Amino acid sequence: MNGRSGRRTVVIMIEIEHLTKRYGKKTAVDDLTFNVKPGVVTGFLGPNGAGKSTTMRAIVGLDAPTSGLARVNGKHYSEFQSPLSEVGALLEAKSVHAGRSAHNHLLALARTHGIPKRRVQEVIDLVGLHEVAGKRVGGFSLGMGQRLGIAVALLGDPAVLILDEPVNGLDPDGVKWIRVLLKGLAAEGRTVFLSSHLMSELAQTAEHLVVIGQGRLLADTTVDDFVSGNGKSRVRVVSPDAARLAEHLAGPGISIASPEKGVLEVSGTEAAVVGQTAAAHGLVLHELRTDRGSLEDAFMQLTADAVEYRQTTEGATR
Numbered sequence: 001m002n003g004r005s006g007r008r009t010v011v012i013m014i015e016i017e018h019l020t021k022r023y024g025k026k027t028a029v030d031d032l033t034f035n036v037k038p039g040v041v042t043g044f045l046g047p048n049g050a051g052k053s054t055t056m057r058a059i060v061g062l063d064a065p066t067s068g069l070a071r072v073n074g075k076h077y078s079e080f081q082s083p084l085s086e087v088g089a090l091l092e093a094k095s096v097h098a099g100r101s102a103h104n105h106l107l108a109l110a111r112t113h114g115i116p117k118r119r120v121q122e123v124i125d126l127v128g129l130h131e132v133a134g135k136r137v138g139g140f141s142l143g144m145g146q147r148l149g150i151a152v153a154l155l156g157d158p159a160v161l162i163l164d165e166p167v168n169g170l171d172p173d174g175v176k177w178i179r180v181l182l183k184g185l186a187a188e189g190r191t192v193f194l195s196s197h198l199m200s201e202l203a204q205t206a207e208h209l210v211v212i213g214q215g216r217l218l219a220d221t222t223v224d225d226f227v228s229g230n231g232k233s234r235v236r237v238v239s240p241d242a243a244r245l246a247e248h249l250a251g252p253g254i255s256i257a258s259p260e261k262g263v264l265e266v267s268g269t270e271a272a273v274v275g276q277t278a279a280a281h282g283l284v285l286h287e288l289r290t291d292r293g294s295l296e297d298a299f300m301q302l303t304a305d306a307v308e309y310r311q312t313t314e315g316a317t318r
């Protein structure tokens with residue numbers, strides 16, 4: 001269609017290329033480039049104001065980029081014949097007629113988008129709204145509203161789903177439900193791209209992560225690599241000989257803390273080295289394990305650096 005059909009042999013469903021979005025002097029998204037692939041849940045992580053919603057809005061044509069491109073399935077959103085069937089989106093609170101029932105809201109959307117009527121009941125069941133489908137949307141709780149938004153996103157049975165903070169307003173059961181739902185949709189081969197500021201939630205739901213800060217790409221990697229690459233891992237040792245072990249371990253680049261008697265937390269080395277050092281000196285160990293940093297630690301570390309970077313560059317350029 002655009003003469004670049006060769007690209008389509010590579011299965012990339014969402015392509016962001018040098019995307020920049022400015023609102024007046026504010027650069028919300030700054031030369032962002034990344035791809036989102038099908039078959040896995042990709043988390044979109046960043047502190048408040050990082051540019052996640054702006055990027056998602058650009059993908060579905062709600063915001064025109066200042067420069068750069070956002071494509072789904074090789075096409076710009078405006079080229080879609082049947083948008084709801086190509087990409088389902090849950091963005092900020094939908095404008096829903098408060099007086100309409102969830103069922104009628106979905107039915108109206110289905111009619112205007114050429115989606116069969118039976119799909120309405122299917123998505124109502126899928127999101128667990130069957131008991132309240134006939135009730136006025138105006139009386140819905142935040143969580144019910146989120147479920148309705150997800151039903152709208154799924155209505156056209158799209159291969160690509162974009163969800164901005166989908167767990168907002170959901171209770172713990174709802175959070176668990178959406179985690180299972182999204183993983184299931186990805187396992188069917190769909191592209192699932194969701195933003196969250198709840199890092200622990202993304203760690204349990206997403207396999208891949210795109211992290212942004214101040215509109216710029218900070219990481220595009222698997223969750224596992226993100227944590228091991230950015231989190232601080234340390235070795236925890238419990239030993240009746242802790243003090244002597246600490247003396248033998250001490251050296252350049254190694255820091256040792258003792259949060260309580262007989263316990264050491266060692267950074268800058270590996271569990272194997274600690275075990276070998278203990279064995280070489282005949283010291284008894286009761287426990288030896290590596291504590292990996294959490295996704296939360298990794299995220300804080302990465303975005304803290306981004307904030308510093310921004311302050312220095314702003315100072316330099318203005």
Ligand SMILES: Nc1ncnc2c1ncn2[C@@H]1O[C@H](COP(=O)(O)OP(=O)(O)OP(=O)(O)O)[C@@H](O)[C@H]1O
Nearest residue numbers: 023026028046047048049050051052053054055197
């Ligand atoms: N319509 C707008 N006009 C002016 N500035 C805007 C507009 N929309 C977003 N911004 C600004 O652009 C930046 C990025 O906002 P965006 O909502 O994309 O971030 P976000 O990562 O989704 O944040 P949050 O997690 O708080 O939703 C913010 O500084 C925001 O204030």
